Amino acid sequence: MKYLMFVCVDEALVTPESTKDMPRDTSAWVEEMDGRGVRLQGNRLQELSTATTVRVRGGEVVLADGPFAETKELIAGFDIIDCADLDEAIEVAGKHPVARIGSIEVRPFWED
Amino acid sequence: MAAAFRDEWGRIVAALIGRTGDWDLSEECAQEAFAEALRRWPSDGVPDRPGAWLTTVAKNRAIDRLRRERRGAELLEQAASTGGEVETMEEPDVDESGIEDDRLRLIFTCCHPALPLEGRVALTLRTLAGLTTAEIARAFLVPEPTMAKRLVRAKGKIAGARIPYRVPPAHLLPERTGGVLAVLYLLFNEGYAASGGPELIRAQLCDEAIRLARALSTLMPDEPEAAGLLALMLFHHSRRRARSDAAGDLVTLEDQDRTRWDRAEIDEAHARLDAALRHGQAGPYQLQAAIAACHTDAADVADTDWAQIASLYELLAEVVPSPVVALNRAVAIAMARELDDGLEVIDELEASGELAGYHLLHAARADLLRRLGRDDDAAVAYRRALELAGSDAERRFLSRRLAEVGGSL
Numbered sequence: 001m002k003y004l005m006f007v008c009v010d011e012a013l014v015t016p017e018s019t020k021d022m023p024r025d026t027s028a029w030v031e032e033m034d035g036r037g038v039r040l041q042g043n044r045l046q047e048l049s050t051a052t053t054v055r056v057r058g059g060e061v062v063l064a065d066g067p068f069a070e071t072k073e074l075i076a077g078f079d080i081i082d083c084a085d086l087d088e089a090i091e092v093a094g095k096h097p098v099a100r101i102g103s104i105e106v107r108p109f110w111e112d
Numbered sequence: 113m114a115a116a117f118r119d120e121w122g123r124i125v126a127a128l129i130g131r132t133g134d135w136d137l138s139e140e141c142a143q144e145a146f147a148e149a150l151r152r153w154p155s156d157g158v159p160d161r162p163g164a165w166l167t168t169v170a171k172n173r174a175i176d177r178l179r180r181e182r183r184g185a186e187l188l189e190q191a192a193s194t195g196g197e198v199e200t201m202e203e204p205d206v207d208e209s210g211i212e213d214d215r216l217r218l219i220f221t222c223c224h225p226a227l228p229l230e231g232r233v234a235l236t237l238r239t240l241a242g243l244t245t246a247e248i249a250r251a252f253l254v255p256e257p258t259m260a261k262r263l264v265r266a267k268g269k270i271a272g273a274r275i276p277y278r279v280p281p282a283h284l285l286p287e288r289t290g291g292v293l294a295v296l297y298l299l300f301n302e303g304y305a306a307s308g309g310p311e312l313i314r315a316q317l318c319d320e321a322i323r324l325a326r327a328l329s330t331l332m333p334d335e336p337e338a339a340g341l342l343a344l345m346l347f348h349h350s351r352r353r354a355r356s357d358a359a360g361d362l363v364t365l366e367d368q369d370r371t372r373w374d375r376a377e378i379d380e381a382h383a384r385l386d387a388a389l390r391h392g393q394a395g396p397y398q399l400q401a402a403i404a405a406c407h408t409d410a411a412d413v414a415d416t417d418w419a420q421i422a423s424l425y426e427l428l429a430e431v432v433p434s435p436v437v438a439l440n441r442a443v444a445i446a447m448a449r450e451l452d453d454g455l456e457v458i459d460e461l462e463a464s465g466e467l468a469g470y471h472l473l474h475a476a477r478a479d480l481l482r483r484l485g486r487d488d489d490a491a492v493a494y495r496r497a498l499e500l501a502g503s504d505a506e507r508r509f510l511s512r513r514l515a516e517v518g519g520s521l
Binding site (some may be wrong): 001003082084085086087106107111 | 120226272273275276278
């Protein structure tokens with residue numbers, strides 16, 4: 001089953017110390033999951049300040065600067081993983097280094 | 113038949129879930145197998161191995177259903193591959209968990225941490241213990257439709273997110289322990305104060321819950337809440353013989369013949385609780401056991417250390433803020449100090465509406481009013497409690513009290 005991982009960072013937990021090893025650890029995670037054939041694709045996203053939210057209201061396209069929801073945790077990246085079941089998806093997400101400074105939401109695809 | 117249900121229900125449902133991954137189908141096919149047994153055993157006689165018989169019938173029903181619904185050939189193959197023998201229905205990856213007890217292993221398997229705590233506890237009670245949705249709803253103090261919705265939601269997540277039914281490895285057991293403790297606690301409660309039906313105590317449920325709590329304590333010697341829960345069950349269980357009279361009617365703590373309490377069980381409960389408390393992590397089960405110990409240690413109601421009980425309930429309320437704990441604290445306050453103080457707290461609770469449908473709130477209120485000599489008010493509260501009480505024995509008790517204060521139905 002395919003799951004989307006929303007990789008979120010909690011800004012309150014971001015310190016030079018907590019993020020020091022992130023690039024290296026993230027690369028290692030990608031390498032492991034690609035090697036296992038679990039990770040189909042994924043990417044890191046640019047800063048929140050680059051986001052634009054698009055809505056259509058009354059037939060008009062309405063734009064807003066910024067993300068669709070202001071939360072303490074921001075989506076910093078995503079991965080699409082293909083796992084046997086939720087237990088494997090939890091194991092994969094639990095190994096992602098950003099889980100230590102944020103949270104990872106794991107959602108199954110509507111159509112597998 | 114009752115024995116077969118008790119012994120085999122959970123095992124059969126679990127085996128079918130393990131093979132098909134479909135919880136509803138598994139439960140329905142197990143039900144059909146028991147219905148078939150009810151039809152045939154009285155005339156054909158009970159088979160030599162009732163469990164194997166039931167398993168085979170349930171498995172065949174599942175295969176029929178899958179075939180009729182033209183579900184995946186893979187599922188069918190899995191369901192059919194099991195053979196009719198109970199032994200081969202065992203989960204293959206048993207050894208990883210280190211749990212020796214079959215039933216306890218199934219409970220750990222069912223309590224998946226990706227489900228909300230209440231959902232996983234309710235689902236386990238329904239699926240493995242065979243409690244009805246109504247009984248589980250009463251245990252959680254919610255209306256039956258609410259509980260039915262929770263069960264549907266939990267099963268929906270299992271199917272939607274593909275949560276596997278798999279025995280967890282030993283290192284993943286601790287994250288499931290809270291759910292398992294709650295399952296055993298509610299199982300015991302349902303046995304000790306049956307929420308419906310003719311019997312006040314369902315002895316087999318109590319025995320099974322104690323047996324499982326014992327197995328859990330052995331499995332997790334460093335989890336003080338496991339020992340705390342076992343102690344709590346033993347303290348209550350030690351009073352079972354004094355808790356109802358010859359007619360099966362409820363005898364309150366105040367009127368119980370304390371010489372009929374089971375001293376051996378009380379001694380074991382104390383030993384278990386003392387050992388648990390030495391860990392210095394007093395959780396809700398240890399606190400409730402400590403409260404039960406206060407009752408058990410007293411020679412009579414007047415001798416009971418109600419002040420100590422009230423402060424233990426206060427600690428408990430900090431760990432688990434719940435209106436039921438608040439209610440019990442109010443009763444302890446009433447008994448320790450002034451009846452009026454306790455009544456005031458109960459009235460506040462009632463005004464909050466949180467326990468509106470809880471018969472024990474009205475029964476406790478009625479009891480305090482009776483002690484205060486306010487018979488007419490007490491009669492109103494007894495009537496309200498009577499409307500809400502589930503078991504016949506409780507209703508008979510409340511009717512007797514109602515008559516004592518000069519009221520009638």
